[in-house]
Amino acid sequence: MSVDLAHIRQVMAEADCLYPEAEVEAAIDHVAAAINGELAERNPVVFCVMNGGLIFAGKLLPKLGFPLELSYLHATRYRSETTGGELFWKAKPELSFIDRDVLIIDDILDEGHTLGAIVDFCQHAGAANVHIAVLIDKTHDRKARQDLKANYVGLPCIDRYIFGYGMDYKGYWRNAPGIYAVKGL
Template identity: 90%
Template sequence: MSADLAHIRQVMAEADCLYTDAQVEAAISQVAEAINGELAERNPVVFCVMNGGLIFAGKLLPKLDFPLELSYLHATRYRNETSGGELFWKAKPEISFIDRDVLIIDDILDEGHTLAAIIDFCKHAGAANVHTAVLIDKTHDRKARPDLKANYVGLPCEDRYIFGYGMDYKGYWRNAAGIFAVKGL
């Protein structure tokens, strides 16, 4: 069952723009600069978390000026809903990262259940070190673990339901150029 497109369009029309396209692009450049400074000599395996991390990874990777191996993984809790459920693995990593540094690229660190599960998976599967890069870090006190922090963060964000740059509203608006908050959420 597809969403009501009139509703989907209205959500965008009424949304609050939290970060413009230019602000997001500047933040991605800063993340790339930090990663270049720290991981360039570590021969990392980079995993894009699908689907949310796709746009952030696509913008970030060309700014990384060192050799790396790239793959993806797909783990989700949302499944096109607006609140999280149990973790569901759609695709696990296929490149070996035993005794290697791993960089996980994702769209958002919200409560962090998905990211924490991915980090644990990589550590238990033999990664030497696991680094995380997120475009958005939501500001609230509901993190899955109190010590869960991304190594590289593009932008902080208030605790609202957001979309754009890979993040979706009911499966839509991942392609929005900017970070937007749903009115009333």
């Protein structure tokens, strides 16, 4: 499949910067302080949700000043479809977290279908507590579950198609140094 790089570049050139890099970094510092205050003595297992959570986790983890075990997980509900179905694990958690606190790090809490399924999996597999850290919590009324809330939120965000800091536009711009909204979306 051919990618129109001119279009990808144009999307960035026309995008609205919702949060510049300095604001995002300050938000990550705030999240780290809250996690340090609450989880430092709980010996958590930390899971980065791939691929979106990678940049947020990479920025956040060095700011956590306590011992933790780290791994990743990769789950999807789409499997080459346009609508979500049953949770499919591309990579299941490899560390045991039975009777331990789990911290899930992800880029965004949007509608929450996949994140909710990951939380349910961890709870049913024996986690003592499941905590969620997201860089972005989108503000809208389409949340899949009213009971799914992030414990640690970097920034709230309006309901637009966003990219940067792990979030992508058609697979690109996860590396954008800020949070951007696609023009017209």
